[in-house]
Amino acid sequence: MEELQDAIEDAQYVNAMSDEGPKPSKEWPYPDKPTLDAWKSSKSKDFWAVEKLCEQGMPLYMFSRYVKEETQSSTEMMFIEDCCRYRRLYGNVARGAHCKQMLEVFGGSSPPDSVDMLESNLERLTHGDYEPAEIEKMTSETVGKGSTCIGLGGPLWDAVTKSVADGNFPDNLWDKVDEVVFTGIVGKTGSGFANSHLFEKMMQFLYLQEARVEEEDFALFRVLGRGGFGLVNGCKKCTSGKLYAMKVMNKKRVKMKRSEQLTLNERVALAAVDSAFVVNLKYAFVSEVDLFLILDLMTGGDLSFHLSQKQKFTKEESQYYAARIMLGCQALHDKNYVYRDLKPENILMGDDGKVKITDLGLACQITPTLHGAAGTRGYWAPEMLRRDKKGKKMPYGHCVDWWSFGCMLAEFISGVCPFRSEAALKYGQSKGKQEKEKAIDLATLEMEPEWDPESFDADAADICAKLLIKDEKKRLGWGGCNEIMDHPWFKEVNWEMIISDRQEPPYIPPKDVNAASQSEIGQFSEDKTFKKTTLEDKDHDVYKKWNWTNPRSFQSEVIEFLMYEKTTGRPLTPPKAQGGGCCTIS
Structure with a gap:
C-alpha cells in the first residue's frame, strides 16, 4: 500500500x-471595504503617491496596465518598461544591444523647446519637490513637443545617444529621460489611475502582502x-x-x-x-x-543525484555549475556571510537546468572570532581544524568556502572529492589515524592531492590545486571570486551571459521526480x-x-497570476469544492 x-x-x-x-485552489482573501479603508488610513499620504508606489513591481505593473488600456500614453509607458529592463541587464553586450533597440524604437533628433528648463529643474524633479501645478505645466511644455515618439529630445536625449555611441552603459544612463517621461505620464494619468478599478485591486494586494x-x-x-x-x-x-x-x-x-x-x-x-x-x-x-x-x-534534483547518474560531469557542465555556484557564494560573501556547507547535495537544479545554492542552515556572519568546524567532513577547510600553540581553535573567514568549492569542482571533473577518497583515507591511516574521521581530517590538514591526467587537463589541475592551498591567504579566491573567474580554466565561459542569468544550461533534467524515492x-x-x-x-x-x-x-x-488572467481573458478561479480543503490535490 x-x-x-x-x-x-x-x-x-x-x-x-x-x-x-x-491553477489556484482557493480564493484570495480580499479584505472588505471597512478593513481596507482602515488599513489605507494607517499609511502616510506620501505612500499613495503614484511615483512612490511605482518603485515596486506590482504597482508599476498595475499602473502600466491602466496607462495602456485607458489612455493614449502607451508608447511612453513602454519606454519606461524598457528603462526598467535595461537596469536589470548586465554587461556591455546586452546593455548595448538593448540601448540601440531603444534608440531605434523611441528615438528622434529635434529637441523640445524648453529642454533648458527641464535640465535646470531636474534636481527638484528627482527629489519630488514640484507642486502638482508645476508638474502639469512642465509636462505640457516639454513632453509631447519633441520629435521622438516619447515627446522628448535635445541635450537629455543627445547625452544618452553619445554614451551609447561611445560604448558607455552605466546603471543611470536612462535615469534623467526616464524621470521626465514618467513624471509626464503621471501628470496626465495619475488622478485617473487613483480612481480606477486597477488601483483598488492594487490596494487589495498590497494589503494581502502584509497579511x-x-x-x-x-x-x-x-x-x-x-x-x-x-x-x-x-x-x-x-x-x-x-x-x-x-x-x-x-x-x-x-x-x-x-x-x-x-x-x-x-x-x-x-x-x-x-x-x-x-x-x-x-x-x-x-x-x-x-x-x-x-x-x-x-524540481531537477541536487547535483549529488546527477553525479551518481553520470559518474562525472563534462567540462561544459562543470564550468557552468561551478560558475553559478561561485557567484552564489560571492553573493553571500558580499552580505558578510560565509556559507560553510558547500557540497553537491546542497546544489539544486531547476526544471530549466539552472542550479542554485540551498540550505543556509550553517551560514553565519563573519566575525573576527568565528571558529570551529562546520559543514561536511572532507569538504571543510584546514583552517577549521587548526589550533594555535595553546590548543585553541583558530578563527577563519570567507575563504573556507573557496576550499569547499575546490573540493566540489574536483568532484565534478573526476567524480571523486579529493578528501573523501581512498587516497585520503589511506594517507591518514598511514600517519597513525586509524579512525576514518580522524584519517580524513589529517589528510585535509596535510595531504596534497594528485591530479590524474585522464580526468584533469593542465588548467583543471592548476585551478583545483590553487583552490586547495592550505594557507587561506595564498588560496585562489582570497581576494574575491574575480580571481577565480580570471583563471584560464574558465577562459571559454561567457561571464556576461552567466552573471545576467541568460546562459543556456548544458543539461535539462527530465520532467520527472529527480529525487530519491x-x-x-x-x-x-x-x-x-x-x-x-x-x-x-x-x-x-x-x-x-x-x-x-x-x-x-x-x-x-x-503579476504572474494577473498576467495569466489577462492572457486567458477570464478570472482565474478555483474549481468548486468537492469536499476537503485546499490541501487536497485532485
Missing part, C-alpha cells in the same frame, strides 16, 4: 510540474528531501497556484539538538541574500509545532526523547520574529 501511495503522489507531483499556467501566511495557504505534494529537523515537500500556494518548496522544521527536534540559533541564522540569511544563484526565500511562518520556510521549487527519504520516528521533550512559552518566544513575506516575490507571484 505504501508503494501505491508513493506512486500516486509521484504522479500528482509530475502532473503539477507539467501544468501550464497557475499573515499560514500552513493552510499551501497544498502539499510529495516529499522531496529530508533535513535535520523535518521534511521538504513540493507545494502550491492555494490562492495563486504558484509552485514552491516547503521546508518544515519541528520545534521539538530543534530544541532537542539545541539548534534554535542555527534555524534563526538560516531564516535571517535567506531573507538577506537576493541572488539568482541562491535559493530564494518567499515566505516564513510558524505554527505551534513547526517552523516553515517557503522556497524556490527546484519517498521510502528512501523516510520519515522521522517519534522516539522516547522526542515524546518527553516539551515546548514552553520561552521556546515559542524564540521565533516571535520568524514570520516574513518577501515583498518582491509576493508581487512577482501576483
Whole structure:
C-alpha cells in the first residue's frame, strides 16, 4: 500500500510540474471595504503617491496596465518598461544591444523647446519637490513637443545617444529621460489611475502582502528531501497556484539538538541574500509545532543525484555549475556571510537546468572570532581544524568556502572529492589515524592531492590545486571570486551571459521526480526523547520574529497570476469544492 501511495503522489507531483499556467485552489482573501479603508488610513499620504508606489513591481505593473488600456500614453509607458529592463541587464553586450533597440524604437533628433528648463529643474524633479501645478505645466511644455515618439529630445536625449555611441552603459544612463517621461505620464494619468478599478485591486494586494501566511495557504505534494529537523515537500500556494518548496522544521527536534540559533541564522540569511544563484526565500511562518520556510521549487534534483547518474560531469557542465555556484557564494560573501556547507547535495537544479545554492542552515556572519568546524567532513577547510600553540581553535573567514568549492569542482571533473577518497583515507591511516574521521581530517590538514591526467587537463589541475592551498591567504579566491573567474580554466565561459542569468544550461533534467524515492527519504520516528521533550512559552518566544513575506516575490507571484488572467481573458478561479480543503490535490 505504501508503494501505491508513493506512486500516486509521484504522479500528482509530475502532473503539477507539467501544468501550464497557475491553477489556484482557493480564493484570495480580499479584505472588505471597512478593513481596507482602515488599513489605507494607517499609511502616510506620501505612500499613495503614484511615483512612490511605482518603485515596486506590482504597482508599476498595475499602473502600466491602466496607462495602456485607458489612455493614449502607451508608447511612453513602454519606454519606461524598457528603462526598467535595461537596469536589470548586465554587461556591455546586452546593455548595448538593448540601448540601440531603444534608440531605434523611441528615438528622434529635434529637441523640445524648453529642454533648458527641464535640465535646470531636474534636481527638484528627482527629489519630488514640484507642486502638482508645476508638474502639469512642465509636462505640457516639454513632453509631447519633441520629435521622438516619447515627446522628448535635445541635450537629455543627445547625452544618452553619445554614451551609447561611445560604448558607455552605466546603471543611470536612462535615469534623467526616464524621470521626465514618467513624471509626464503621471501628470496626465495619475488622478485617473487613483480612481480606477486597477488601483483598488492594487490596494487589495498590497494589503494581502502584509497579511499573515499560514500552513493552510499551501497544498502539499510529495516529499522531496529530508533535513535535520523535518521534511521538504513540493507545494502550491492555494490562492495563486504558484509552485514552491516547503521546508518544515519541528520545534521539538530543534530544541532537542539545541539548534534554535542555527534555524534563526538560516531564516535571517535567506531573507538577506537576493541572488539568482541562491535559493530564494518567499515566505516564513510558524505554527505551534513547526517552523516553515517557503522556497524556490527546484524540481531537477541536487547535483549529488546527477553525479551518481553520470559518474562525472563534462567540462561544459562543470564550468557552468561551478560558475553559478561561485557567484552564489560571492553573493553571500558580499552580505558578510560565509556559507560553510558547500557540497553537491546542497546544489539544486531547476526544471530549466539552472542550479542554485540551498540550505543556509550553517551560514553565519563573519566575525573576527568565528571558529570551529562546520559543514561536511572532507569538504571543510584546514583552517577549521587548526589550533594555535595553546590548543585553541583558530578563527577563519570567507575563504573556507573557496576550499569547499575546490573540493566540489574536483568532484565534478573526476567524480571523486579529493578528501573523501581512498587516497585520503589511506594517507591518514598511514600517519597513525586509524579512525576514518580522524584519517580524513589529517589528510585535509596535510595531504596534497594528485591530479590524474585522464580526468584533469593542465588548467583543471592548476585551478583545483590553487583552490586547495592550505594557507587561506595564498588560496585562489582570497581576494574575491574575480580571481577565480580570471583563471584560464574558465577562459571559454561567457561571464556576461552567466552573471545576467541568460546562459543556456548544458543539461535539462527530465520532467520527472529527480529525487530519491519517498521510502528512501523516510520519515522521522517519534522516539522516547522526542515524546518527553516539551515546548514552553520561552521556546515559542524564540521565533516571535520568524514570520516574513518577501515583498518582491509576493508581487512577482501576483503579476504572474494577473498576467495569466489577462492572457486567458477570464478570472482565474478555483474549481468548486468537492469536499476537503485546499490541501487536497485532485
